[in-house]
Amino acid sequence: xxxxxxxxxxxVAIALAGCARDSGYYHDRNLDYAEARTAPSLTLxxxxxxxxxxxxxxxxxxxxxxxPPDGRFRAPSPQALGAGRAVxxxxxxRRTIGRDAWLVVAADPGSVWPRLEDFARSRGLSxxxxxxxxxxxxxxxxxxxxxxxxxxxxxEVRCDQAGxxxxxxxxxxxxxxxxxxxTASASSLAAQRLAGDARLSLAQRGDEWRVEIPLxxxxxxxxxxxxLRQDFxxxxxxxLLESDPAGHAFLISYMTVTERNRNPLQIVFSPDVRQMHQQxxxxxxxxxxxxTVLRAENASERGFSPEDQRELLERVAGLLR
Numbered sequence: 575x576x577x578x579x580x581x582x583x584x585x586v587a588i589a590l591a592g593c594a595r596d597s598g599y600y601h602d603r604n605l606d607y608a609e610a611r612t613a614p615s616l617t618l619x620x621x622x623x624x625x626x627x628x629x630x631x632x633x634x635x636x637x638x639x640x641x642p643p644d645g646r647f648r649a650p651s652p653q654a655l656g657a658g659r660a661v662x663x664x665x666x667x668r669r670t671i672g673r674d675a676w677l678v679v680a681a682d683p684g685s686v687w688p689r690l691e692d693f694a695r696s697r698g699l700s701x702x703x704x705x706x707x708x709x710x711x712x713x714x715x716x717x718x719x720x721x722x723x724x725x726x727x728x729x730e731v732r733c734d735q736a737g738x739x740x741x742x743x744x745x746x747x748x749x750x751x752x753x754x755x756x757t758a759s760a761s762s763l764a765a766q767r768l769a770g771d772a773r774l775s776l777a778q779r780g781d782e783w784r785v786e787i788p789l790x791x792x793x794x795x796x797x798x799x800x801x802l803r804q805d806f807x808x809x810x811x812x813x814l815l816e817s818d819p820a821g822h823a824f825l826i827s828y829m830t831v832t833e834r835n836r837n838p839l840q841i842v843f844s845p846d847v848r849q850m851h852q853q854x855x856x857x858x859x860x861x862x863x864x865x866t867v868l869r870a871e872n873a874s875e876r877g878f879s880p881e882d883q884r885e886l887l888e889r890v891a892g893l894l895r
Contacts, residue, residue: 666751668744669730669796671819675739677731678723678797679751683709686720686729686751693750694718716740718747724789724797724894774891776884783884785868785891791860794868794894795822798858801893802826810851812889822858825873827851830882852876856890 667678679686687706694701694711703712711718716735723730731751733743774787787794799817806814806826816825829851852874859867870886872878 664752665754666748667800668748669793669800671792671796671799673738674792674796675741675744677744677748677751679729679731680727681729682727683720683722683729686731689751689754690718690720690731693747697746716743718743724787724793726895730793774894776887776891778880778884781880782869783880783887785887785894787866787868787894788864789866790864791822791858791866794866795819795858797894798824798856798868798890802890805893813851815853822860824856826854826856828854828886830878831885832877832879832882850876852878854878854886 665680669676669678687709690711691704694704694713699716700714701711702714703710705711709720716733719732719734720729722728731747733740733747774785777784777786799819802814802817802824806812810827811829813827814824815827818824833850833852852872855871855873857869857871859869861867868887868890870878870883870890
């Protein structure tokens with residue numbers, strides 16, 4: 575008898591021992607999600623300083639259910655780690671829409687506020703009102719302000735006069751904040767921090783998925799325009815084709831998850847013998863003074879399933895977090 579064959583029963587036994595539970599040949603990780611239990615929250619002493627303790631790795635809330643039509647639970651796909659992070663950000667960047675303009679600083683308002691006060695004093699501006707609770711400094715020359723940015727950990731800094739941005743002042747502020755790193759010393763401005771439950775979320779309304787954003791439409795459009803220009807630059811995978819500030823919309827070219835997941839056999843028996851991207855329109859709609867909805871609408875003749883819509887909106891929402 576061949577010496578190699580005598581070990582065959584043992585090898586078969588070992589292979590069978592590694593089979594998945596319930597059914598199938600591999601461990602079904604969906605069961606881990608379905609059977610997961612919530613652990614009690616960690617309780618910190620009441621004497622702690624609340625300004626020093628925040629979520630280091632916050633977990634976003636899931637919107638909707640993860641039960642497909644066949645009734646079997648499937649774990650949601652993780653958000654792409656590279657979304658919106660491929661290009662290194664500057665500490666201070668400018669945003670514009672129409673005649674409006676402001677700065678986005680990569681630090682929370684509590685860190686930015688004392689720097690804004692220092693800027694006003696160092697430039698010899700005649701400070702009339704300095705209100706940290708509102709993040710506003712009124713001077714004889716202009717109105718300086720800071721508030722929570724659209725993305726977590728960002729601040730928006732403005733310099734206005736009679737409601738219009740002052741270009742020279744923004745230039746000076748951009749140069750001033752550009753001299754500091756993202757490790758600028760923090761101070762307390764809790765009233766300016768956006769509550770953890772007031773972030774954008776992915777929601778399902780009937781068969782449609784959409785992103786609900788608790789900010790006004792102009793700020794949202796300007797930030798999304800900047801992030802799409804940085805991230806949607808991969809030819810035949812994801813590209814920004816058009817930006818429409820008046821209509822608060824974007825036209826993109828995108829390869830959907832359905833198209834990316836087509837197997838070789840499906841491609842062979844399909845009219846399209848290679849993976850194809852398609853045009854999709856991203857549309858922002860104001861549904862309130864501080865509430866904006868982002869939708870993804872098919873702008874081509876190719877199919878665009880709810881799963882495709884959700885996957886794309888998850889990627890785009892990741893650019894705004």
